[in-house]
Amino acid sequence: MALQDKLDALKADFEAGRFPLKPSKEALDIMHRATAELIASGQAQRAKKAGDVAPEFSLKDPDGKPASSRDLLAKGPLVVSFYRGVWCPYCNLELQALQEALPEIAARGASLVAISPQTAPNSRKSERDNKLSFPILSDVRSEVADAFGIRFALSSELVSLYKSFKNDLPTFNDDPSWVLPMPARYVVGRDGVIAYAEVNPDYTHRPDPSELLPVLDRLRAGRAA
Template identity: 65%
Template sequence: MSLQARLDAFKADFEAGNPPYNMSPAMIATMHRATAALIESGAAENARQVGDKAPSFELKDPEGRVVRSEDLLEYGPLIVSFYRGVWCPYCNMELQALEAAKPAFERLGASLVAISPQTAPNSRKSVRQNRLTFPILSDTRGDIGAAFGLRFSLPPDLVDLYKTLKNDLPTFNDDPSWSLPMPARYLIGQDGTILYADVNPDYTRRPEPEALIAVLEAHQPTSA
């Protein structure tokens, strides 16, 4: 089953209000309004795109080790997935799909990281629950997400709903701002140029990991 098919199946179950979600039509309507407003804002079009230079970053992994994009790019292209948090089932399914595709990425010389505003303990939980062999880096206060043009503030009615659902983002992220990155996936070439970009303000839509493989193959170094 494709990643998007899995996401669609989950969304149908979630929005039907089936246990354990028990979502009401009013709750679903609030989520839909917030997504529609973010789409209409044009924020995704203002994020970093193919051909742009990717902002460099220096972030910590769940164990406190510093990971630098410049160091990773010395060894090959870099895949970066911006991830909302361990509380987001759509994001977790995407991470699982990326993990399954990771051997193919590595055969083509690419490394893979995820970036989230969540705290290190939540990243450790995500790595453990999703059985990941790549790190989730902590983007403190969302600075790197903002540099990529991905960070946005949640509207007040969605904040109220998240509080009802116990999605306490200030605690998850150790940041009082109630902000998140739009889900995004990038492939960055060794010179820092973005070779692939998918930014979607609808968090229920994610590209298939296989989309990266064709781009990686197209940018393989040619022998002299």
């Protein structure tokens, strides 16, 4: 099943109250309104896109070891996936789909990392719960997400709703500001230029990992040429 089919099924179950957490109509209206406002803001269109130079970063994995984009790009193209956190079931489905695609990504000489604003213990939980074998990196205060143009602040009514859901982002992220990255996926060539960008102001929509493979094939063919 394609990733978006799984996400659509998850959304349908959640909105129909088939989760332990059963949202009220008011709660659903708040979430829908927040998504619509983020789409209408146009921020996704202003984020880093194909043809831009990717911001460099150096972030730590759950064991405290640094991983730098410069070192990773020295080995080959880099796939970067920004996600909201271990508390987000849509993100977990995406991470699982990326794990399934990892052999094909690696076969094309590319590395894969996922980045979220959460703390190291929560990143470790992401790795464990989703059985991941690629690095999860902690983006403290979403500074790298901001460099890519995808960090946004939650509205006051969405903050109140998240608190009622026990989604305590300041605790998850060790950051008092209620900010998140828009889910986004990038492919960066060895020259540091973004070859593929997909930014999703609607967190229930994510591109299928299979979309990455033709991009990586083109990059490999270009290098061979």
